[in-house]
Amino acid sequence: MYKAGDVRVQDTPDPVIERPTDAIVRIVRSCVCGSDLHPYRTMDASDGPVPMGHEFLGVVEETGTEVSGLKSGDMVVSPFAYADNTCAYCQEGFQTSCPRGGFFAAGTGGAQAEAVRVPQAQGTLVRLPVGEDSALLPSLLTLADVYGTGHHAAKQARVGERTTVTVIGDGAVGLLAVLSARQLGAERIILMGRHRSRTDLGRFFGATDVVAERGQEGIEKVRELTGGQGTHAVLEAVGHMPAYEMAVGAVRPGGVISRVGVPQYEAAPVGFSSLFGPNITLTGGPAPVRAYIDELLPAVLDGTVDPGRVFDRTVSLDEVPEGYGAMDRRESLKVLVTP
Amino acid sequence: MYKAGDVRVQDTPDPVIERPTDAIVRIVRSCVCGSDLHPYRTMDASDGPVPMGHEFLGVVEETGTEVSGLKSGDMVVSPFAYADNTCAYCQEGFQTSCPRGGFFAAGTGGAQAEAVRVPQAQGTLVRLPVGEDSALLPSLLTLADVYGTGHHAAKQARVGERTTVTVIGDGAVGLLAVLSARQLGAERIILMGRHRSRTDLGRFFGATDVVAERGQEGIEKVRELTGGQGTHAVLEAVGHMPAYEMAVGAVRPGGVISRVGVPQYEAAPVGFSSLFGPNITLTGGPAPVRAYIDELLPAVLDGTVDPGRVFDRTVSLDEVPEGYGAMDRRESLKVLVTP
Numbered sequence: 001m002y003k004a005g006d007v008r009v010q011d012t013p014d015p016v017i018e019r020p021t022d023a024i025v026r027i028v029r030s031c032v033c034g035s036d037l038h039p040y041r042t043m044d045a046s047d048g049p050v051p052m053g054h055e056f057l058g059v060v061e062e063t064g065t066e067v068s069g070l071k072s073g074d075m076v077v078s079p080f081a082y083a084d085n086t087c088a089y090c091q092e093g094f095q096t097s098c099p100r101g102g103f104f105a106a107g108t109g110g111a112q113a114e115a116v117r118v119p120q121a122q123g124t125l126v127r128l129p130v131g132e133d134s135a136l137l138p139s140l141l142t143l144a145d146v147y148g149t150g151h152h153a154a155k156q157a158r159v160g161e162r163t164t165v166t167v168i169g170d171g172a173v174g175l176l177a178v179l180s181a182r183q184l185g186a187e188r189i190i191l192m193g194r195h196r197s198r199t200d201l202g203r204f205f206g207a208t209d210v211v212a213e214r215g216q217e218g219i220e221k222v223r224e225l226t227g228g229q230g231t232h233a234v235l236e237a238v239g240h241m242p243a244y245e246m247a248v249g250a251v252r253p254g255g256v257i258s259r260v261g262v263p264q265y266e267a268a269p270v271g272f273s274s275l276f277g278p279n280i281t282l283t284g285g286p287a288p289v290r291a292y293i294d295e296l297l298p299a300v301l302d303g304t305v306d307p308g309r310v311f312d313r314t315v316s317l318d319e320v321p322e323g324y325g326a327m328d329r330r331e332s333l334k335v336l337v338t339p
Numbered sequence: 340m341y342k343a344g345d346v347r348v349q350d351t352p353d354p355v356i357e358r359p360t361d362a363i364v365r366i367v368r369s370c371v372c373g374s375d376l377h378p379y380r381t382m383d384a385s386d387g388p389v390p391m392g393h394e395f396l397g398v399v400e401e402t403g404t405e406v407s408g409l410k411s412g413d414m415v416v417s418p419f420a421y422a423d424n425t426c427a428y429c430q431e432g433f434q435t436s437c438p439r440g441g442f443f444a445a446g447t448g449g450a451q452a453e454a455v456r457v458p459q460a461q462g463t464l465v466r467l468p469v470g471e472d473s474a475l476l477p478s479l480l481t482l483a484d485v486y487g488t489g490h491h492a493a494k495q496a497r498v499g500e501r502t503t504v505t506v507i508g509d510g511a512v513g514l515l516a517v518l519s520a521r522q523l524g525a526e527r528i529i530l531m532g533r534h535r536s537r538t539d540l541g542r543f544f545g546a547t548d549v550v551a552e553r554g555q556e557g558i559e560k561v562r563e564l565t566g567g568q569g570t571h572a573v574l575e576a577v578g579h580m581p582a583y584e585m586a587v588g589a590v591r592p593g594g595v596i597s598r599v600g601v602p603q604y605e606a607a608p609v610g611f612s613s614l615f616g617p618n619i620t621l622t623g624g625p626a627p628v629r630a631y632i633d634e635l636l637p638a639v640l641d642g643t644v645d646p647g648r649v650f651d652r653t654v655s656l657d658e659v660p661e662g663y664g665a666m667d668r669r670e671s672l673k674v675l676v677t678p
Contacts, residue, residue, distance in 0.1 A: 088568070089592050097592030097617055156620070229427070253428050253436030259615060266610035271602045276624045278436055281495070282609065285618030 023121030053112030085123030138308030148289025150176030157233035157258035169237035182206025219249030259284035362460030392451030424462030477647030487628025489515030496572035496597035508576035521545030558588030598623035
C-alpha cells in the first residue's frame with residue numbers, strides 16, 4: 001500500500017529465514033481485513049509503501065534450525081500475531097502481548113503475497129489436517145483472525161447461557177461474534193447492522209434480532225427489545241466513537257462492553273455518567289487468536305460451523321487492489337485471495 | 340453541608356415513615372466518608388444546604404406496613420445505597436442499579452444524624468447479632484461502605500490465588516481493598532500510598548510491598564517489583580485522573596483496572612496505546628455492598644478480620660464539622676461518629 005486508495009501488486013525478494021526460529025510459508029489462501037480499510041482510507045504517502053495482509057494459511061517450505069514440530073510440506077494456519085507461545089503472557093492466553101511477538105505485515109512482509117516469513121514459527125503456526133484442495137480452506141482461514149476475534153469479544157464479555165448480547169457491526173468480525181455468542185449459548189443476540197445481505201448471514205449464524213437503526217434510535221430499539229434494560233454484553237466490532245457511544249447506550253447495568261474493532265480514538269467517556277455509575281466493564285483488545293484455534297478447530301473440521309461464509313468474493317493476487325476497492329465500497333463483505 | 344468547608348449541625352424534623360416500605364432507624368454509629376470530602380472541597384453555596392452521611396448502623400425504631408423480617412429494636416447495618424434486593428439487577432448483584440433504589444443523604448436525610456429514614460427497608464437492612472455496646476461496632480460499620488467497596492474492587496478484578504495486585508490509594512477504601520485482596524488469596528499486594536501510618540495499617544491488612552512514589556516514578560517502582568510486567572489487578576481507590584494514569588501504567592497485559600474511587604473526570608484514555616493494545620479490562624463502580632454483607636459478616640463477627648481499624652478518631656455529632664476538617668487535613672484517616 002502506497003497511500004490511501006493506492007494498493008499495488010509488485011515483485012519483492014523472496015522471504016528467507018532470518019532467525020533460527022523462523023519458517024517460510026508458501027501462501028495458499030489469504031484475504032483482506034476490515035482493519036486494512038483504515039489505512040486504505042487514511043494513509044499518507046509519507047507512511048508508505050508498506051506490505052499488507054496478516055491473515056493466511058499455507059504450506060511450510062522451510063524451517064529454521066530451532067523450529068521443531070513443523071516440517072516442510074505441513075499445511076498450517078497462522079494467527080495474525082506471531083508469538084513464542086511459551087512466555088508468561090502467552091501462558092495466560094494473551095499472545096498478542098508476547099515480548100517476542102508482533103504483528104504480520106510491516107515487520108515480516110505481508111501475507112497478501114505468495115510467501116511470508118513467520119517469526120517464532122513453532123509457537124505461532126498450527127498444523128491443519130487438510131490438503132490444499134480442501135473445501136474447508138475459507139473457514140479454516142477465519143481462524144487466523146476474524147473468527148478468533150469475534151470469539152475473543154464474546155469470551156472477554158463472559159458470554160454464557162444466561163447472557164443477552166448486542167453485536168455492533170455487520171462486518172466479518174461482527175458476524176462471527178454472533179456465531180461465537182451462539183456457540184457459547186447466549187439466549188438472545190441482537191445484531192446492529194444496516195446491510196441486509198450481511199444481517200441475513202448474521203441471522204444464519206444465530207442472531208435472534210436485527211436492529212438497522214443507529215445512534216440514539218438504535219439504542220432505543222435495543223432497549224425496547226430488552227424491556228428497557230439493555231443487554232448483558234455488547235460486542236463492539238467497529239472501532240469508531242459512534243459505535244462506542246452505542247455500546248454505552250445499549251449495555252445493561254453491571255454489563256460488559258467488549259471491543260474488538262480497533263479504536264480510531266484514544267479518549268472516551270468512562271466516568272460516573274457512562275461506565276462507572278452503572279458498573280459497566282470495558283474489555284477487549286487485539287485478539288490472541290492463537291489461544292482459541294485449538295478450541296475452535298474441531299467444529300470447523302466437522303462442519304458444525306461454517307465461518308468461511310463471510311467470504312463473498314475471491315480474487316487472485318493480481319486482483320487484490322480491486323478487492324480493496326470492493327470492500328471499501330461495501331460491495332464485498334470480505335475478499336478471499338488465492339495467489 | 341452549606342458549601343465547601345462549611346458543615347453545620349442543626350435540628351431538623353424527625354424522620355417519619357413516608358411509604359409502607361420505609362423504616363426509621365435510630366443511629367448508633369455513623370462516619371465521614373472519603374467521598375464526602377469531594378463536596379467539602381468543591382461545593383458551591385448554590386448547591387446547598389444538603390444533609391450528609393451515608394454509612395450507618397443502628398436500631399430499628401419503626402417499620403412501614405409492607406416491611407417484614409424486621410422489627411422495632413433490631414440492630415441493623417445499612418448499605419450506603421438502598422435497594423429492593425429482589426429486582427433483576429439486585430439478583431445479579433448490582434443493587435446500586437436497582438430502579439427502586441438510591442443513595443442515602445440527599446433524598447432520605449443524612450446519616451450523620453440521630454435518626455434516618457430507610458426506603459426499601461426490607462431489602463436494604465441486614466440484622467446484626469450484637470448489642471449497642473459491642474466492641475465490634477466499628478468493624479461492622481465498615482460493611483456499610485468502605486469494606487464492601489474495597490471488596491467490590493477486588494471481586495470485579497477477579498482477584499484470586501495467582502493474582503498480583505496493586506492498590507492505589509491509602510485511604511480507608513484502599514486499605515480495605517488490601518484486606519479483601521488478601522482474603523481472596525492474592526499472592527502479592529503492592530500498596531501505593533505516602534502516609535506512613537496508613538501504609539503501616541496496609542501492611543497489617545496484608546500488603547506485601549509499599550510504594551510511596553507517585554506518577555511515572557511510582558509506575559516504574561511497581562514495574563521493578565514485578566520483573567517489568569506490572570500486576571494482574573490494579574484496584575484504584577482514589578478517583579482522580581493521575582490515579583487512573585498510574586493504574587494504566589501499573590497493570591499487566593491482559594490485566595484488570597478496577598475503580599472504586601468515584602471518578603472526578605468523565606473522559607479518559609482507553610484507545611490502542613492505553614487499554615486496547617494490551618487487552619486491559621476496566622471495571623468497577625459504586626459498590627453493591629448489600630451483595631457482600633452476608634459474605635463478609637462472619638469473619639468480622641468471629642474477629643478473623645478487624646476492618647474497623649480504619650477509624651482513628653471518634654467524634655460526637657456536635658463535633659462532626661471538626662471531623663471533616665481533620666480528614667480534609669489528613670490528620671485523620673476516617674472519623675467515627677457517635678450521636
